[in-house]
Amino acid sequence: MKILIVEDEELSAERLHKLILTIDPSIHLLGIFPSVLQTIAYLENEASVKPDLIFLDIHLEDGDGFKIIETLNLMTPIIFTTAFDEYMLKAFKTNSIDYLLKPVNPLELQASLSKFKKLSEVSENKRKNIDNDPEVQTYKDRFLCSAGSRFYTFKTTEIAYFVIEQRATFLRLFDGRHFAVEYSLDRLSQIIDPAIFFRINRNMLICFNSIENIHMISAGKIKLDLDPAYSKEIFVSTDRITEFKIWLGK
Missing domain, CATH: 2.40.50.1020 (LytTr DNA-binding domain)
Structure with missing residues (x-):
């Protein structure tokens, strides 16, 4: 799994990275970005390796982390890491996997990573099932x-x-x-x-x-x-x- 950490507090970013590696040493960090502009520049660059998952703080050194999502129409799964709980609904209306409050709890982080892996497996299985079965379930409208x-x-x-x-x-x-x-x-x-x-x-x-x-x-x-x-x-x-x-x- 390849990840990005978007966080303007260096100590917080380093702590998060260490926690992630403790949970799963195979996870590969592509980079740590402290700003909206640097993150957008990286993700827009066709030569950049694209992440499977992004850890995103909301308050960055040059603005609102949601601007990254809105500017790029970003579809990459996101785990939000923030000190503020008032953005939870807005976060979950994006392609959010979870919303973790700082300081990030190791057990909650582990649960979030497990959730991402399970959702990825479900999404892949669902895609295969749709490919194999053209009949799609309908619901009461x-x-x-x-x-x-x-x-x-x-x-x-x-x-x-x-x-x-x-x-x-x-x-x-x-x-x-x-x-x-x-x-x-x-x-x-x-x-x-x-x-x-x-x-x-x-x-x-x-x-x-x-x-x-x-x-x-x-x-x-x-x-x-x-x-x-x-x-x-x-x-x-x-x-x-x-x-x-x-x-x-x-």
């Missing part, structure tokens, strides 16, 4: 709901989340309206696209586009703000956090 004597049809793209309330399942639209649906969350998880919807806990299945903010309360607790807002605080179940981060980075 609309729902029929009723209110009184009237019936309504909604596209799945209009739905912000599904939630269980008083033992019944409801869908909430991005415009704020909500309707009962005759599906359990277990069944919904099977019939709608898992790349777009994720079951964060026992009572809620959310659309990626409904996520407004992500708060890392602690290593084992994540709180979400959704749009439209929900009446109660929303937490990702502890046993789903790793899978949730993988889903965010897809």
Whole structure:
């Protein structure tokens, strides 16, 4: 595996590199870059060896690390390493593998590298399966709901989340309206696209586009703000956090 480290703090970059080599000595460092411009120049150069994975700090000596992604329309997988948690949602809307807060925890780093390897294997297997099987699975793209004597049809793209309330399942639209649906969350998880919807806990299945903010309360607790807002605080179940981060980075 070939990596780049984009980090303007020399000691942080060296520590990260040592941690990476401790986890996997076969990983090859292509370079350490402290700035947006130097990183862009390297990646734009056709003669440069391209990385398989980039470790990216957000606050660099000449600006915002996101500018690298936006300027190059970068598709290389990224593990963000930063001291700030407020960029988590923006990071996961890029091709992010994980978001690690400084000082980087060795166990979290190891989990991130394992996640990258697993996702790479899944992506390769999926590509092979698609090549071998032209039939692609389809998911439910609309729902029929009723209110009184009237019936309504909604596209799945209009739905912000599904939630269980008083033992019944409801869908909430991005415009704020909500309707009962005759599906359990277990069944919904099977019939709608898992790349777009994720079951964060026992009572809620959310659309990626409904996520407004992500708060890392602690290593084992994540709180979400959704749009439209929900009446109660929303937490990702502890046993789903790793899978949730993988889903965010897809």
